[in-house]
Amino acid sequence: MMRATVLYGPKDVRLEQVPDPKILEPTDAIIRVLVACICGSDLWPYRGYDPVPEEGRPMGHEAVGVVEAVGKEVRTVKPGDVVLMPFAISDGSCEFCHEGLTTACVHVGFFGYSPGVGGAQAEAVRIPLADGTLYRVPVSEDDRELLPHLLTLTDVMGTGHHAAVTARVGPGKIAAVIGDGAVGLCGVLAARRLGAERIILLGHHPDRLELGRAFGATDVVTERGEAAVERVLELTGGFGAHSVLECVGTEEAVETAVQIARPGGAIGRVGVPHHEGIPAGVTFFKNVIVAGGPAPTRAYMPELVPDVLEGRIEPGRVFDLTLPLDRVAEGYRAMDERRAIKVMLEP
Amino acid sequence: MMRATVLYGPKDVRLEQVPDPKILEPTDAIIRVLVACICGSDLWPYRGYDPVPEEGRPMGHEAVGVVEAVGKEVRTVKPGDVVLMPFAISDGSCEFCHEGLTTACVHVGFFGYSPGVGGAQAEAVRIPLADGTLYRVPVSEDDRELLPHLLTLTDVMGTGHHAAVTARVGPGKIAAVIGDGAVGLCGVLAARRLGAERIILLGHHPDRLELGRAFGATDVVTERGEAAVERVLELTGGFGAHSVLECVGTEEAVETAVQIARPGGAIGRVGVPHHEGIPAGVTFFKNVIVAGGPAPTRAYMPELVPDVLEGRIEPGRVFDLTLPLDRVAEGYRAMDERRAIKVMLEP
Secondary structure (H helix, E strand, O other), X not given: OEXXXXXXXXXXXXXXXXXXXXXXXXXXXXXXXXXXXXXXXXXXXXXXXXXXXXXXXXXXOOEEEEEEEEOOOOOOOOOOOEEEEOOEEOOOOOHHHHOOOHHHOOOOEEOOOOOOOOOOOEOEEXXXXXXXXXXXXXXXXXXXXXXXXXXXXXXXXXXXXXXXXXXXXXXXXXXXXXXXXXHHHHHHHHHHHOXXXXXXXXXXXXXXXXXXXXXXXXXXXXXXXXXXXXXXHHHOOOOOEEEEEEOOOXXXXXXXXXXXXXXXXXXXXXXXXOOOEEEHHHHHHOOOEEEEOOXXXXXXXXXXXXXXXXXXXXXXXXXXXXXXXXXXXXXXXXHHOOOOOEEEEEO | OEEEEEEEEOOEEEEEEEOOOOOOOOOOEEEEEEEEEOOHHHHXXXXXXXXXXXXXXXXXXXXXXXXXXXXXXXOOXXXXXXXXXXXXXXXXOOHHHHOOOHHHOOOOEEOOOOOOOOOOOXXXXXXXXXXXXXXXXXXXXXXXXXXXXXXXXXXXXXXXXXXXXXXXXXXXXXXXXXXXXXXXXXXXXXXXXXXXXXXXXXXXXHHHHHHHHHHOOOXXXXXXXXXXXXXXXXXXXXXXXXXXXXXXXOHHHHHHHHHHEEEEEEEEEOOOOOOOEEEHHHHHHOOOEEEEOOOOHHHXXXXXXXXXHOOOOOHHHHEEEEEEHHHHHHHHHHHHOOOOOEEEEEO
């Protein structure tokens, strides 16, 4: 038996004893979790916005782990390897994986979500399609100081990077980042990494905005709604930002994004949409590109891991609270009440 | 005095005597119209969907003409030059013009729409910002057989090209074109020109679909709604098209576009949106790019004119009815009743 986190309903998250995961398919691996974390998207079901099955939902979709066992067809990882577990399962061999869109893999699955697939807020996880899904990193489990940074590549930093890529950030561009959560902050870091000349961060939490500045934000905008739009236009000579990273997913955030995008600019959406439609007229008349979606974080690892290993980026700074797995419920409360940006868990 | 077309209300279009246009600004030119035409978008106000001012609205925004007079600051065109008049006025010098997005020019205006700017379904037109707006072509007014093809570059062919570019058509790609109007047909031609491997045209009019096949469509889909979506998925191995050219602008067309776009694919919208929103969820979860808008047809002329002059494309085949300007009202009726794809007018 092992300990794993299960959500039963609004605010009812429990650490429970569950059976140890086992190799079920020859393409499976089992990893022992070194570090895991709580995602902003875990708060949707925690707050009751997304339904939870009666038997509970296993939680967690981000982990750095050590391979414990592999099925007989697994070729790219072996017991003892330290690996990154991205939030999506992918086979690594279909045409979408070859195109780098692992989240559209023909065999895609999601940890804590797909039938029979557990969560990462646990001592161990079964990894389907281990060759495609896991990414081996050349570190040992004793490299504790690297683990938080590597952990972000399984979701938030890869997602911030996806926002920046799909919003077409590049040298000389003005980027605007909507949202000062962990993804938005990683979006700032990604935009700086891709050469943005100016990075405007829109948010409301002084501590987060401070980290945003440390990550490269050149301007912060704390206004809301129409006032925020006016402020961004003021900062950009009236035209708006070339690249807008939409890291929230609400109707208000998307409305702001389309208003502050410059004609011919691009919006990279990575906030899971909790709204119906993207305004059709304003995006059309400005020739604004609307892109983004679930980030293929697995595909971005070869590009981002070296930057972490060589210390060029420190995305793990978004973890401002670390708790033992036993105190996972406290971690959910801290994020729900916005006392923590992002919580890391150590089993 | 000269003859010009004025719309007074639903189905009430008249050829009237109006004052000759005059140079008002030193950057103006006056062109005598050689050929003009009626646009699918002219049917929105003709059918009463867009409001018309009480004093009437001058009609027409596409013309090939001969320069008659220029203001004293005009440098790039001179009397006697044959020129293309794109539907949008642009200064040719602002940062958006330099980026090739002439329809977002800081001085943008629209023929037949902006205050004090007449329409092209007339004997002559005043062209504001002539240096930026007009494009000289090395033909004489006697090259009658070239004029229809060149005329399409002022709107429909440039717009079809914009749909293809923003939908990221390229070699090896599967393109789907929604709409068999003149723009959709030009979209087919543009997709072929950009190297699409397969071009699926969705429409309902046998004569137009036949021209679509001549322009390069490899498949035609005549079903509607869900059945059309299923047919396209069937034709594309279940995944959908890499590039979707949305050339209609209705809610149904956009819904079809998002359904038939392949994960990671792109939609190029050029149908003026007569609907509220683009579905946020399905585009997000498929990482579909939604792009497009008013086509910068002026910016595309240097690329497309040589193809017309050297006979590589014959977009003027969309004109299946040519009328003298005196019979303009008959032309509107023919397009409204779908008896003509597109009507060319000769003053």
